[in-house]
Amino acid sequence: MNLEELNATATNERLAQAKKNHHLHVCVGTACQALNSEQIAKALQTALRQQGRNGEAEVKCVGCPGLCSLGPLVEVASRVNGGPTQPANESPADANHRTAVLYQFVKPEDAEEIIAHLGGEPVKRLETPLDQPFFTRQTKVVLENCGKVDPERIEDYIAVGGYQALLKVLTEMTPQQVIDEITRSGLRGRGGAGFPTGLKWGTVAKADPNRYPTNVPEGIQSRKFVICNGDEGDPGAFMDRSVMEGDPHRILEGMAIAAYAVGANHGFIYVRAEYPLAVKRLRTAIRQAQRAGLLGNAIGGTAFSFNVEIRLGAGAFVCGEETALMASIEGGRGTPRPRPPFPAESGLWGCPTLINNVETLANVPPIILKGAEWFAGIGTEKSKGTKVFALTGQVKNTGLIEVPMGISLREIVFDIGGGIPDGKEFKAVQTGGPSGGCIPAQFLDMPVDYESLAKVGSIMGSGGMIVMDDSTDMIEVARFFMEFCMDESCGKCIPCRVGTVQMHRILTKIQEGKATTRDLQILEGLCDLVKHTSLCGLGQSAPNPVISTLRYFRDEYLSKVKPG
Amino acid sequence: MTNTLTPPGRPVGDGAVAVKPDDRLAADKRYKIIEATMRRYGYQGHGLIEALHSAQEAFGYLDDFTLKYITRALRLPPSKVFGVATFYNHFTLKPQGVHTCVVCLGTACYIKGAREVLSAIESGHGVKAGGTTADNQLSLLTARCFGSCALAPVITFDGETIGKVAPQTVAGQIAQRLATSALR
Amino acid sequence: MPRTLTINGQEVSAGNEQTILEAARDANIRIPTLCHLDGLTDVGACRMCLVEVVGSNKLLPACTTRVQEGMEVHTDTERLRAYRRQIIELLFAERNHVCAVCVANGHCELQNLGIAVGMDHVRYDYLFPRLGVDLSHERFGMDHNRCILCTRCVRACDQLEGAHTIDVLGRGARSLIVRDMNIPWGESTTCTSCGKCVMACPTGALFKQGSTVAEMVHDVEKLAFLRAARERKVWNV
Numbered sequence: 001m002n003l004e005e006l007n008a009t010a011t012n013e014r015l016a017q018a019k020k021n022h023h024l025h026v027c028v029g030t031a032c033q034a035l036n037s038e039q040i041a042k043a044l045q046t047a048l049r050q051q052g053r054n055g056e057a058e059v060k061c062v063g064c065p066g067l068c069s070l071g072p073l074v075e076v077a078s079r080v081n082g083g084p085t086q087p088a089n090e091s092p093a094d095a096n097h098r099t100a101v102l103y104q105f106v107k108p109e110d111a112e113e114i115i116a117h118l119g120g121e122p123v124k125r126l127e128t129p130l131d132q133p134f135f136t137r138q139t140k141v142v143l144e145n146c147g148k149v150d151p152e153r154i155e156d157y158i159a160v161g162g163y164q165a166l167l168k169v170l171t172e173m174t175p176q177q178v179i180d181e182i183t184r185s186g187l188r189g190r191g192g193a194g195f196p197t198g199l200k201w202g203t204v205a206k207a208d209p210n211r212y213p214t215n216v217p218e219g220i221q222s223r224k225f226v227i228c229n230g231d232e233g234d235p236g237a238f239m240d241r242s243v244m245e246g247d248p249h250r251i252l253e254g255m256a257i258a259a260y261a262v263g264a265n266h267g268f269i270y271v272r273a274e275y276p277l278a279v280k281r282l283r284t285a286i287r288q289a290q291r292a293g294l295l296g297n298a299i300g301g302t303a304f305s306f307n308v309e310i311r312l313g314a315g316a317f318v319c320g321e322e323t324a325l326m327a328s329i330e331g332g333r334g335t336p337r338p339r340p341p342f343p344a345e346s347g348l349w350g351c352p353t354l355i356n357n358v359e360t361l362a363n364v365p366p367i368i369l370k371g372a373e374w375f376a377g378i379g380t381e382k383s384k385g386t387k388v389f390a391l392t393g394q395v396k397n398t399g400l401i402e403v404p405m406g407i408s409l410r411e412i413v414f415d416i417g418g419g420i421p422d423g424k425e426f427k428a429v430q431t432g433g434p435s436g437g438c439i440p441a442q443f444l445d446m447p448v449d450y451e452s453l454a455k456v457g458s459i460m461g462s463g464g465m466i467v468m469d470d471s472t473d474m475i476e477v478a479r480f481f482m483e484f485c486m487d488e489s490c491g492k493c494i495p496c497r498v499g500t501v502q503m504h505r506i507l508t509k510i511q512e513g514k515a516t517t518r519d520l521q522i523l524e525g526l527c528d529l530v531k532h533t534s535l536c537g538l539g540q541s542a543p544n545p546v547i548s549t550l551r552y553f554r555d556e557y558l559s560k561v562k563p564g
Numbered sequence: 565m566t567n568t569l570t571p572p573g574r575p576v577g578d579g580a581v582a583v584k585p586d587d588r589l590a591a592d593k594r595y596k597i598i599e600a601t602m603r604r605y606g607y608q609g610h611g612l613i614e615a616l617h618s619a620q621e622a623f624g625y626l627d628d629f630t631l632k633y634i635t636r637a638l639r640l641p642p643s644k645v646f647g648v649a650t651f652y653n654h655f656t657l658k659p660q661g662v663h664t665c666v667v668c669l670g671t672a673c674y675i676k677g678a679r680e681v682l683s684a685i686e687s688g689h690g691v692k693a694g695g696t697t698a699d700n701q702l703s704l705l706t707a708r709c710f711g712s713c714a715l716a717p718v719i720t721f722d723g724e725t726i727g728k729v730a731p732q733t734v735a736g737q738i739a740q741r742l743a744t745s746a747l748r
Numbered sequence: 749m750p751r752t753l754t755i756n757g758q759e760v761s762a763g764n765e766q767t768i769l770e771a772a773r774d775a776n777i778r779i780p781t782l783c784h785l786d787g788l789t790d791v792g793a794c795r796m797c798l799v800e801v802v803g804s805n806k807l808l809p810a811c812t813t814r815v816q817e818g819m820e821v822h823t824d825t826e827r828l829r830a831y832r833r834q835i836i837e838l839l840f841a842e843r844n845h846v847c848a849v850c851v852a853n854g855h856c857e858l859q860n861l862g863i864a865v866g867m868d869h870v871r872y873d874y875l876f877p878r879l880g881v882d883l884s885h886e887r888f889g890m891d892h893n894r895c896i897l898c899t900r901c902v903r904a905c906d907q908l909e910g911a912h913t914i915d916v917l918g919r920g921a922r923s924l925i926v927r928d929m930n931i932p933w934g935e936s937t938t939c940t941s942c943g944k945c946v947m948a949c950p951t952g953a954l955f956k957q958g959s960t961v962a963e964m965v966h967d968v969e970k971l972a973f974l975r976a977a978r979e980r981k982v983w984n985v
Binding site: 430 | 605606608609644647648652653655674675708711714724726727
Binding site: 316333337338340486487488489490491492493494495497498499500501502505522525526529532533534535 | 791792793794795798806807808809812813814831834835838839841842871872873875896897916918919920921922923
């Protein structure tokens with residue numbers, strides 16, 4: 001598909017959609033699907049037929065619109081005038097927003113009533129306001145299509161401008177120009193560490209595939225690789241899952257752009273086996289993109305070829321670490337190896353390899369289309385753009401949110417999140433999962449960006465944000481994460497393999513009231529050792545939950561240990 | 565030839581030993597699925613984890629026979645295959661019960677009482693996490709996060725997600741599902 | 749092109765493909781190692797050889813880090829000594845390392861390192877898992893209770909003998925050395941009984957049958973000799 005054909009497909013799809021006055025978006029993300037949302041979609045379709053209104057409305061299964069705690073969610077977008085054509089400069093999404101109604105806790109039985117009210121007054125008992133802070137305080141870039149497009153139809157993605165960025169770079173930009181654009185945007189890795197994306201791309205682009213010995217399997221025609229890291233392992237985090245489920249084509253487009261920039265012709269998406277729906281949707285998306293000539297050989301009629309394969313994780317958190325992930329793609333035990341050499345120089349099968357997280361790649365197409373300046377205009381000086389968080393725990397509105405970098409924790413927890421339920425008090429928010437820390441109330445007004453979070457002893461992480469109320473036992477939280485790291489340690493290096501076991505033992509002793517102040521000293525010594533001597537990021541960050549709770553909630557520890 | 569442990573897509577020779585025909589491979593169509601997966605990767609070592617996934621899905625666990633079959637087809641050292649199969653939590657070397665219940669122990673579930681939910685199932689059904697009931701009806705497993713945190717605490721029963729469970733009622737919910745499926 | 753660097757303040761010249769460990773050794777500067785063995789590829793796992801490099805905010809394993817021009821390396825700071833001691837203590841606490849009754853007593857790298865780092869007691873709880881002893885092989889034995897999971901036997905079997913009989917089972921603290929599909933050593937169909945794994949073992953985990961306390965001497969130099977002979981046709985006799 002070349003640019004003309006792409007534009008024609010987009011126009012046709014928009015016209016077809018414009019024929020319908022009402023668009024019913026049913027969330028079929030994992031959480032809503034668990035509550036039978038597919039039945040709701042079917043019931044809505046049946047009701048449309050029965051009431052003879054299928055000419056004016058369509059039901060669409062979409063990805064997660066975010067407010068999971070009110071699910072299953074159904075959004076009804078109606079055009080004001082109901083005219084058959086749509087202004088040329090207006091995307092369907094814009095039009096929909098003007099008169100959208102959101103229904104919460106929908107059941108299949110509600111379908112008839114919802115359909116009967118189309119075009120009239122909304123069903124009041126199901127309605128939840130769209131002007132609540134949960135929605136108005138968000139800025140959607142990565143998630144702009146989640147909840148809007150049908151993830152299983154490529155035409156739907158094309159209709160909102162999908163694959164325009166890919167064809168733009170292939171026909172109008174050199175690889176170096178693409179890298180420059182990403183560099184100027186200030187985009188940093190969303191997987192946790194925040195490494196500048198443009199710099200990483202530039203290193204892979206410059207890397208000589210013959211510098212290190214390579215061992216590429218037969219049948220793979222590439223000497224550089226792009227890997228999308230979808231091994232979202234942090235407990236309490238589901239940002240990447242939602243993007244993979246809700247807008248899979250966007251990831252493929254981001255990968256293809258990255259591949260063009262660094263000179264790779266083969267890519268892998270490494271997805272957790274625990275995300276079957278994401279795997280299914282990505283597989284469908286790859287098939288559709290290949291058929292449309294937007295992946296595979298001679299993309300968009302140019303000389304560029306790029307193939308994508310999915311590889312399933314198999315239940316090992318450490319495979320989120322890039323060298324372990326590559327070992328796993330190669331078919332081995334997912335154990336990390338020392339860096340350097342970095343994957344950018346010697347990665348998968350010894351070839352220069354670009355590894356980016358799902359959210360990072362999902363940011364790429366809009367940066368190309370709207371420009372680096374637009375992106376750099378969002379966020380703070382050093383942390384540009386937005387960040388997606390999975391807001392969970394003891395907070396009223398749980399779900400998926402996307403906010404500009406630099407927003408305060410208070411705004412996230414109390415405005416977007418709606419505060420703490422059941423009249424309890426806020427105690428801390430945990431970011432960064434097992435690698436992160438707990439941030440206490442005194443830092444609620446701190447801006448959320450890479451540097452500020454690091455300063456208070458946590459990390460941005462991949463985006464898990466777990467709110468804890470005053471009933472939470474912080475030592476138990478630390479012990480929970482330590483147990484996690486102990487179970488997930490690959491066992492290769494001694495400090496992580498044995499150190500996590502010993503730290504977990506001491507935390508357990510503290511909880512059982514059997515520990516002394518000497519144990520606390522030993523615990524702190526172990527934190528220092530494991531942090532500084534472990535081989536990979538898992539071990540190096542494993543003590544963080546202990547260190548941060550010791551820093552801010554030391555009294556809780558002291559109240560439980562005996563002198564000695 | 566199709567009855568040997570050596571897959572048909574690859575010539576016998578260069579050290580690969582064709583063994584005597586095995587009825588189990590011929591009789592069980594599920595080996596065809598694993599075979600197809602390995603063929604997709606040209607019987608190369610990097611297809612090992614995908615092959616194990618295929619086998620795990622087809623049989624519910626990885627037995628010695630199947631591991632050896634994959635080992636020979638991919639021409640890998642047995643110890644390497646065993647090392648990989650035991651590294652990843654997703655693979656099990658023991659058969660599972662008729663039904664599987666997985667309790668999420670992710671952070672969001674944990675702080676909303678997943679530990680108590682797990683204990684309730686353990687005591688209610690007489691099975692420890694990682695084990696199977698004596699009547700082989702229920703295997704109880706734990707997971708690190710399904711990403712359905714908004715429904716915390718979450719369990720799954722035979723792949724179906726059940727959200728917002730409570731320690732007081734969860735054992736009964738599972739018992740009910742076991743009873744319903746027994747009727748079917 | 750040779751590189752010039754300083755190690756502990758001493759100016760050292762090294763080949764550009766050399767590691768810090770090799771360069772230090774050539775300059776008679778001793779860096780403690782455990783998972784490293786001459787003749788095998790390095791994995792950087794034991795973390796004993798971590799060194800400080802000025803300008804790097806991370807400690808780097810000397811065995812896998814290549815020298816660079818002008819590098820300023822410190823191998824024996826107080827901080828490194830403290831970390832090394834902690835690591836050795838963790839190993840002593842992990843499994844059963846009672847030297848007095850061990851076949852390798854007096855010939856054990858773990859024991860030697862314990863002395864070298866000045867370990868007079870272990871501050872951590874002894875975990876004492878009860879692991880198996882495999883005596884099914886007619887000439888050799890394996891005591892998992894003495895194993896420190898350095899994977900030297902795995903690499904020796906794979907890289908020097910080429911049999912890859914040995915690998916690692918499970919992960920984390922539950923890891924174990926495994927032969928074939930977790931079968932008794934004596935039943936292994938891939939093992940050539942060459943004994944290289946036994947030569948490679950730093951502790952009393954792998955031993956010759958019939959060895960009693962303090963009798964088991966490992967022949968680690970043989971492996972470096974073998975590699976040089978096989979790959980470079982050099983016989984250092």
